[in-house]
Amino acid sequence: MSPLATSIRQAYQDSVAQLNGASTLPFHVSRAEALERFLDVGVPTVRHEEWKYTNVMPLAAASWSHNASSWSNTAPATAGVVLDGLQDAIRIEVRNGVITRNAEDTLPDGVTVAALSTGNIQDANVEQFHAHPFAAATIALAGEGILIDVADGAVCTKTIHISVFCDAEEGDHLTTTRVLVRAGRHAKVDIVESHHTLGNARVLDLAVCSVLVGEGGHVTYVKILDDTDRLHHLGHIVASVDRTGTFASHSMNINAGFVRNDAQVRLIGEQSQGFLFGVSVLDGAQYVDNHTVVDHVVPHCHSEELYKGVYNGSSTGVFNGKIFVRPQAQKTTAYQSSHSLLLSGKAQVNAKPQLEIWADDVKCSHGATTGQLNEDAVFYLQARGLERSKAVAMLTNAFAAEVIEKLPHAGLQQHLLLRLADKLGASGL
């Protein structure tokens, strides 16, 4: 067993030893099941089809501590990270898997936020998580978990912002976060999840998020990774969408050392819609793997995917996009595209669309492009007085902006565009 797998099993045993009889709660029963599923497969190697490009062996070779109270010396009790554009959001903070701030008093009618450990853990997506070794490990080790419940007909007018802090002074630190969002019939909610390291430890940040969208419901889920190279993130988000419901995932990977983002949307009710958007901006030796699945289970559903990546330095990107159209899912429309911009000769990208279509009356398309910056465009801007680095930043921003502009928050769009410009400006092209 790899040191990482041993760490995960040990962390599980340590935490169960502290439960004092609570281990029969459904939440903890689900953890035990998930651990079994993780141990069945263990840490995947590159021989595993879904992990062909994403080599987690360097992470698997280390032993990781998973101590919820290993807070770093410097960090304040409430980190209070407020992202520009989200000043008005309802703020929830989780630190090392434990909820450290839960602003229940500010919640609109019909919206509740609670620890998942004591709540209703019914989760129709659990099989998807069990099938993914790191998602299973996350559930096995989830400290409390967060449950966001939006009742039938309730509209959460403010964005809910979950800040996830991975906090340890030094060494190799493992954090696990589990979120479950249940949006009732015609319920509406926008959620932003941002990940941050505190202290100086190298961090393995595992996260799962399950979203259940009821009939006519509308959920957007934004994940922002904008930290340091110490952040190694493996996240899995799965959404099931009922009749006429809509789900949109926005994955904003601005700065992190290593990222594997799985996003799945299951269209299980007719006329439901799923949108998967992603932007990644990498430099140095950064790595990203966006792994998506869109599953058209029933007829008359619509899905759209747009992923864009900007690769500088010797960074690497992977896009793997599966679309399933089940035999009964006639009148499906499913569109997928991924575009990569290589700013350096040493950067590389693998894009692999996989369409499995068993229905005949459908409209599906996919497109993947990988290109360099248009040098004629760079020269055009230079010839008007912009220095090369500004010209490159302007063109690259324009490339990524198409995805950022899909975000439902104008303020957050501005913030991310500026962060993007900062990063591209700093890379000194």
Added chain:
Amino acid sequence: MTSLLEIKDLHASIDDREILKGINLTVNPGEVHAIMGPNGSGKSTLASVLAGKADYTVTQGSVLLNGNDLLELAPEDRSREGMFLAFQYPVEIPGVSTANFLKSAVNEHRKYRGEEPLEPAAFLALMKQKMQLVEMDPSFLQRSLNEGFSGGEKKRNEIFQMAMLEPKLAVLDETDSGLDIDALRIVAGGVNALRSPHNATVVITHYQRLLDYIVPDVVHVLWNGRIVRSGDKSLALELEKRGYDWIKNESEVEA
């Protein structure tokens, strides 16, 4: 009086193939020069070399703009020093609005001169005023630069940019190609309105049609990488009548 542009014995190659084979050209403030010549003779290459396109290697000769060595400068500094190229094929740039692009360009020029950036309101007013010069609709400002513009709209946009940047030396590369007669008149009107005793214009074209509207002081014929003949505007009319073969045949005899 220093000349505005002084090109001496300019040779330039691309991929080891010599395209410019010894260009000499002097342009004084207030003048309009036309450079004519058949396709492939090196006109756009000359324009690109002046603007600083990296694909071309200058192997010999010198270029002075206002007495300064132009070839030493990066493309952006050439622009800031007053060189402007209206491209034969303006590039489409999705996602960058014309307004944002021009704001950056104008403010870079201002910074170079030690001036503060323009206030947004003043900048918008300036853009609207300059757009009128080429009868461009303000709705173009929010559109992506050149994206989906018709040929004529692209050319007008070039002249609009020229009006915003107020260059000392404008090189217009086939700004007339693809324009109908009304668009031609509008573009030429814009160029003429920007003329002053302190700046100069080099008009590259292979039809004399444009020169009815932008009347040149000197006409040069570029053929096979060299200026093989210069004269007054009557040279353009003669070319129109006799075609380029006349020049080709003569210069081959000379060579």
